[in-house]
Amino acid sequence: MFNNLAENFYMIEQYIPLILAILVALLFSLFLLKASSLFGPQKPNVEKLTTYESGMEPIRTARERFSVKFYIIAMLFIIFDIEVVFLYPWAVNLKILEDKLGFFIIAEMFVFILILLVGYIYLLKKGALKWD
């Protein structure tokens, strides 16, 4: 049943450009970070080394615990952020897709939005967006 499959296997060689790209990105960003301290002029004094040169004196550590509510909002934000990620390519290709598939492709995206809308109504009714 699978006689013509051998050529279809993805070989590990195909990933070499990807690995190279990751390596280059890593090295380049490390270089940029290091470069400013290597090549930039450095004349530190007491005023410069304070946390804020202008503004308020820091009174305690900035690493505080946040209320769990922030995390809930952040999670909910991501759900609707992802929605946009899917909407963009859909909107860009709509013209081509519509020629081939007609109304279906529009309806399909509304099904997707409807699914997220159910989630939105759920969290609205459950009071996940209420601050107190």
Next chain:
Amino acid sequence: MDKLGNILHSLNFFYPEIALTLTFFILLLVDLFFRKSKHLLPVLSLIGYVITGYFSFTTPNASGFLFSTGMANVGLYITDSFAFYFKLIILLSLIYTVLFSILSKEINESTENRGEYYALLASFGLGMFLLTSSTDLITIYLAFEMVSLSSYILAGFTRKVPRSAEASLKYIIFGAVASGVMIYGISILYGLTGTTNIYLINFYLANQNYNTLTLVIAGLMIIGGFGFKISMAPFHFWTPDVYEGAPITITAVLSVASKAAGFAILIRFLKVAFVDYAATNLQASLWAILPGFQWNDILAVLSVLTMTLGNLAALWQNNLKRMLAYSSIAHAGYMLSGFVILDNQGILAILIYFAIYLFMNLGAFFIVMLISDKLGSEDIDDYTGLGYKAPFLTVSLTIFLVSLTGIPPTAGFIAKLYLFAALVNTGWLWLALVGVVNSVISLYYYMRVVKNMFLRESISTYEQKIELGHVLISFSLLIPTLVFGVYFKPLIELAEKSIRIFGF
């Protein structure tokens, strides 16, 4: 564009899953707007499951892969008669679970989250539907996680009961480790073969050179992940705690449906990925495993370990739910031995076993639920003398327990007969003997309950009030348990139609 056309075509075979998804959404929304109505949610779930069942029957089996990945016309999903059989079992146990939940005191007393309860039950079902039909390691893993995440929450649904919260937490920790091990195995297998599709993995293993040790490690890790779902021996530790702590309706569905889905994917994965189709003898229906590692040898050891451990541990239990948990481990062991023989007979025996196991195990849990709702205890010692105070319930429980032991004329006997006959026919005599000895051991702890109920003087002040619903549901489970013990031809025929896994 061709890919898109394939997706559109695939949707024609996807109606049961779409129906389940819609059930999930409707349940979630209805709970938000109609909080007062008590029976609306279960009734809507039942309607949803019946519609899903209707679509399962009317949707034809796909003639090819669904949701093609674009390489070599293989896809992520397949609907075949093998998956259909397991979907029926899953659907039936979901319907029974909803019926149990209507009557369960435990579920109805925690009124605040009933919408989520029924909705998660639907998503649990959806995950299991997806799991039985997946043909790609990625879809297998996603469906596996969907089943797991729903069941973690459901196990801790009555979270104000400490043991329920404990059950949920233990389930999550064990489950996280199991799925972590499994995805590591998947990644190794992908690294070895360069594909995640199990049909292509088989093709690669049959035609290319590879490192056997790597394959064995990856395969064992993946089997471990599936073994967690079916509570196979070294991965069974969560079972007693979770079954004891979870609401009993959820225990029932975990012990049947989730196990069925686990078995379906275990058999599909092992059969599709590791069987050598060039060497398989179709006349004798025997399969040959690809050279390198004999997977059935290790499964034979695990099967013996599972049934023996389950039965020996069950001997010492005083909590009836916990005892049934160990007994379900033992049953997983029996069923696992059906795969070991690498023959269609064995798969047939597993399919028959599951259908019968569904009725007898759900029945036992249902009666235990009804008694413990009144009695407030699942302790076997508290069942003393109940036989005279609640004759209907205790006689039903006795029949279910007798069937679980495998004594004629109950259906449990037929299940074990087919299984052990298949083992003997293919020369696995020692495994059949271990199974028979284990069945004898199991007789002791099942009959201890019966002895307590009928042969000892009553000490409790139990008052019996039988309702019509209790009787109807009990009978709907009792009749198959008894009838399949005498007239089992239709069941065998259905199972024979369902042993065919797509492609080979």
